[in-house]
Amino acid sequence: MTSQGPAEAALLSVRDLVHHFPTNAGVVQAVSGVSFDVHPGETLGIVGETGSGKSTLARCVLQAPRPASGSVTFRGTDLTTLHGTALLKARRHLQMMFQDPFGSLDPKWTVRTLVEEPLIAYRTGDRAARRQRVAEVLELVGLDPAVHGRRRPRELSGGQAQRVAIARAVALSPALLICDEPVSSLDVLIQAQVLNLFEQLRAELGLSYLFIAHDLALVKQVSDRVAVMYLGKLCEVGPGEMVYRKPLHPYTRALLDSVPGTAPAAGRATTTISGEPPSPVHPPSGCRFRTRCPRARELCAAEEPPMRELATGHSVACHFPLEGAAAEAGAGPAARTTARSEERIGETPR
Amino acid sequence: MTGALLDVEDLKVTFAGRGRPVRAVDGVSYSVHPAQTLAVVGESGSGKTVSCRAVMGLLPQTAVTTGSARFAGTQLIGLTDEQLRRHRGADIAMVFQDPTRSLNPTMRVGGQIAEAVRAHRPVSRPQAREQAVDLLRLVRIPLPERRFDEYPHQLSGGMRQRVMIAIALACRPRLLIADEATTALDVTTQAQIMELLLELQAELGMALMLISHDLALAASYADDVIVMYAGRVVEQAPASRLFSRVRMPYTQALLEAIPRLERPAHAPLPVIGGRPPDLSALPAGCPFAPRCRHAADDCRATEPPLAEHEPGHSWACWHPVGGPAGRLAPGNASGGAA
Numbered sequence: 097m098t099s100q101g102p103a104e105a106a107l108l109s110v111r112d113l114v115h116h117f118p119t120n121a122g123v124v125q126a127v128s129g130v131s132f133d134v135h136p137g138e139t140l141g142i143v144g145e146t147g148s149g150k151s152t153l154a155r156c157v158l159q160a161p162r163p164a165s166g167s168v169t170f171r172g173t174d175l176t177t178l179h180g181t182a183l184l185k186a187r188r189h190l191q192m193m194f195q196d197p198f199g200s201l202d203p204k205w206t207v208r209t210l211v212e213e214p215l216i217a218y219r220t221g222d223r224a225a226r227r228q229r230v231a232e233v234l235e236l237v238g239l240d241p242a243v244h245g246r247r248r249p250r251e252l253s254g255g256q257a258q259r260v261a262i263a264r265a266v267a268l269s270p271a272l273l274i275c276d277e278p279v280s281s282l283d284v285l286i287q288a289q290v291l292n293l294f295e296q297l298r299a300e301l302g303l304s305y306l307f308i309a310h311d312l313a314l315v316k317q318v319s320d321r322v323a324v325m326y327l328g329k330l331c332e333v334g335p336g337e338m339v340y341r342k343p344l345h346p347y348t349r350a351l352l353d354s355v356p357g358t359a360p361a362a363g364r365a366t367t368t369i370s371g372e373p374p375s376p377v378h379p380p381s382g383c384r385f386r387t388r389c390p391r392a393r394e395l396c397a398a399e400e401p402p403m404r405e406l407a408t409g410h411s412v413a414c415h416f417p418l419e420g421a422a423a424e425a426g427a428g429p430a431a432r433t434t435a436r437s438e439e440r441i442g443e444t445p446r
Numbered sequence: 447m448t449g450a451l452l453d454v455e456d457l458k459v460t461f462a463g464r465g466r467p468v469r470a471v472d473g474v475s476y477s478v479h480p481a482q483t484l485a486v487v488g489e490s491g492s493g494k495t496v497s498c499r500a501v502m503g504l505l506p507q508t509a510v511t512t513g514s515a516r517f518a519g520t521q522l523i524g525l526t527d528e529q530l531r532r533h534r535g536a537d538i539a540m541v542f543q544d545p546t547r548s549l550n551p552t553m554r555v556g557g558q559i560a561e562a563v564r565a566h567r568p569v570s571r572p573q574a575r576e577q578a579v580d581l582l583r584l585v586r587i588p589l590p591e592r593r594f595d596e597y598p599h600q601l602s603g604g605m606r607q608r609v610m611i612a613i614a615l616a617c618r619p620r621l622l623i624a625d626e627a628t629t630a631l632d633v634t635t636q637a638q639i640m641e642l643l644l645e646l647q648a649e650l651g652m653a654l655m656l657i658s659h660d661l662a663l664a665a666s667y668a669d670d671v672i673v674m675y676a677g678r679v680v681e682q683a684p685a686s687r688l689f690s691r692v693r694m695p696y697t698q699a700l701l702e703a704i705p706r707l708e709r710p711a712h713a714p715l716p717v718i719g720g721r722p723p724d725l726s727a728l729p730a731g732c733p734f735a736p737r738c739r740h741a742a743d744d745c746r747a748t749e750p751p752l753a754e755h756e757p758g759h760s761w762a763c764w765h766p767v768g769g770p771a772g773r774l775a776p777g778n779a780s781g782g783a784a
Contacts, residue, residue, distance in 0.1 A: 145632035145633070145634065145635075146603070146632050253721060255721075283489040283490050284489070284659065284660075284661070284700060284703045284704055285489065285699060285700065285703050285717065285718060286721075287703070288702075288703035288705075288715040288716075288717045289717050289719075291705070291715055292714050292717060295712055295714060298712075310632060310633065311633065311705070312633070312707070313704075313705045313706055313707045314705045316705070316707055316711060317705035317706075317709060317711060317712075317713075317715070318712070319711060320711065320712075337710075337711070340707050350634055351633060351634065352707070353637070354633040354634045354636065354637035355633060355662075355707060356660070356663045356665060356666030356667070357662060357665070357666065357706070357707070365637050365640070365666045365667075366637060366641070369634060370638075372602050372604055372605070372635070
C-alpha cells in the first residue's frame with residue numbers, strides 16, 4: 097500500500113515489516129517487507145494459506161515477537177520503539193483473538209473472571225465497576241451474565257467460548273481488534289452467528305479489525321479491503337469487491353478459482369496453479385510466486401516486482417498482472433502482456 | 447434399488463454410555479452406485495461419520511449397530527472383525543482428515559504403502575515396493591522413487607494426504623470413503639486433492655463418498671448430496687437440484703450461512719438460533735423444529751418421514767421451503783415459506 101490518504105489518518109500503519117525465525121532447517125523468512133494501513137472503522141482482511149506468514153504478521157504487529165525490522169505505527173506511536181509499561185499502555189487499545197477459544201481461556205476460571213482479568217490487569221475501576229463492565233460486555237456478545245458468567249470453559253460450546261474470547265477482547269474498549277482465524281474451528285451456522293457479532297460490534301463500538309483467515313470468501317464477507325499474502329509478502333491489496341471481480345495477481349486468481357461455490361450455476365472449483373508453496377527457508381528469487389505461476393517469465397526470476405497501484409486503492413506486486421486494470425496504468429512490461437484490455441475501469445486517475 | 451454397490455437400510459447406531467443411551471444414527475438409508483460421487487453433509491454430531499464407520503465396523507465396543515448395509519449383496523452388519531477385514535481395504539477404503547495422525551512417523555512412506563499392499567495380497571517384498579511406487583505415481587507424487595524413502599514429516603500436508611490416498615487405493619477398492627479428507631488443507635491444495643480424487647475415480651471406476659461439513663465442497667464435487675441432522679437424513683437430492691430448489695429448512699439455513707464471494711461485504715448472514723439437539727433427550731416431532739423458522743404445531747407433534755416427494759429429491763419436512771410438492775405432500779399446509 098503506497099497512497100491510502102495521509103499517513104496520519106491511519107489507525108495502524110505498518111511499514112516494511114520483516115521477521116525471521118531461526119530453525120534447524122535454516123532461517124524461515126516468515127514476513128519479508130510487508131506494508132499496509134488500517135483506517136479508523138475499517139476492516140482490513142488478510143488472506144493467505146498455511147505458511148504465508150499471516151499469523152506471524154499479526155503477532156509482530158502486537159510486538160510479540162518483536163519484528164526484526166520495520167515500523168508499526170498505532171495511533172501515531174511507533175510500537176517498535178516502545179518498551180515496558182509504555183508498550184503495555186499502547187497495547188490496551190490493540191487486542192487480539194485466536195482460532196482456538198479453549199486454548200486461550202484458562203480452564204479453571206469462570207467466564208466472569210476471564211472477562212474481568214484484562215480489566216484488573218489494566219487497573220480499570222473498582223470491583224463493582226468492573227463487575228458492571230463484565231455484565232455489559234457479556235450482554236454485548238450475546239451471553240447471559242447470570243447464566244454463563246458462572247460457567248467454566250469446559251461447560252461452553254465452541255461458539256460460546258469464542259464469544260467469551262470476544263468479550264475479553266472488547267472489555268477494554270480497544271480501537272483495533274486483530275483476529276487470527278477467529279471462526280475456523282466453528283460449524284457453519286455458529287460461524288455465521290459469530291461473524292454477525294463482529295459486524296454488530298463494528299457498528300456499535302466503531303471497532304476496526306485486522307481480520308486474518310485462509311478463506312477468501314470469509315475474509316471478503318467481513319472486510320472493506322482485502323490483502324492477499326503469499327510466502328511472507330503481500331501480492332495484492334484492494335477493495336474486496338475489486339479483488340474479487342478484477343483480481344490482478346495470478347495467485348489471487350488461483351485462490352478465487354479454488355473456492356467451491358454454492359450458486360446453482362457455479363462451476364466446479366478448479367486448480368489453476370500446480371505444485372506447492374516453496375519453503376520459506378529458501379524462497380525463490382524475484383517474485384516468490386513465479387515457481388507456480390502460469391505467467392512467469394525470465395524477468396520474474398531476476399527482479400522482485402514492486403507493489404504498484406493500478407486502479408484507485410487497488411495495488412499489485414506483479415510484473416505481468418492480469419488483464420483489466422493493468423492496461424489502464426500502462427506501466428512497464430504489464431502493458432505488453434494485456435492484448436485484450438478492458439476499458440471498464442475508467443475512473444483510474446493517471 | 448438394483449445395481450447398488452452399497453445399500454444401507456434403516457441403519458441405527460446407539461452408544462450406551464454411563465447416562466442415557468445416545469442414538470447417534472437413527473434410521474439412515476441410502477445407496478451408492480458404481481462410479482457415483484455421493485456427499486454426506488452435516489454439522490459436528492449429525493451422525494455423518496458414525497454412519498459410515500458403522501458400515502466399516504470401525505466403531506467402539508459401546509456402539510450397538512442395527513439395520514442393514516449390503517456391499518455388492520453381502521451383509522456387512524453383524525460380521526465379525528475377522529470377516530470384515532476381508533472387505534476393508536479390498537472393497538471399501540477410507541481416507542481420514544488428519545494424515546499426520548494416520549501415518550506412522552517412524553516409518554518411510556513407501557514402506558507404509560507396501561505394507562498395505564502386502565496386507566491384502568500375496569506378493570513378494572520387491573513386488574510390493576514396485577506396486578507402492580506405482581501407487582505414488584498414481585496419486586501424482588513427483589519423483590515417486592525418491593519419495594518412497596522419505597518420512598511423513600518430510601512431506602507437506604497435501605503430499606501426506608496423497609500418500610494416505612495411495613494407501614487407501616492399494617487394493618483398488620470399489621468404494622472410497624473420504625471423511626473430511628481435505629478439511630485440514632489449504633483451499634488450493636483442497637482443489638488439487640479433490641481433482642485427484644475425481645480423476646482417480648474415473649480412472650479406476652470407483653464409487654466415492656465424501657463426508658464433509660462443507661456444503662459448498664459437496665455442491666462443487668458430488669453428483670448427489672445427503673444432508674444429515676440429529677442422526678437422520680433430512681434431505682437428499684442431486685447436487686445441482688439441492689442448490690437450486692432446496693426444500694428442507696435446515697439445508698437452506700446451512701446454505702445461507704456460508705460466506706459467499708458474490709455476497710456484498712458486511713451484509714448480515716441469515717442465521718438461525720439454537721444448537722443441534724441433545725441426542726439422548728430428543729424432543730417429540732421433528733428434531734429441527736425448535737430452530738426452524740417454519741415450524742408449526744404438527745412439526746412439534748409428529749416427526750416427518752424422509753420421502754421422495756419429487757423424482758430423485760427426498761426430504762423430511764411437513765412444511766418444505768417453496769411450498770408442498772406435487773405428490774405425497776402431507777397435510778398440504780400453507781407451507782409457511784416465503
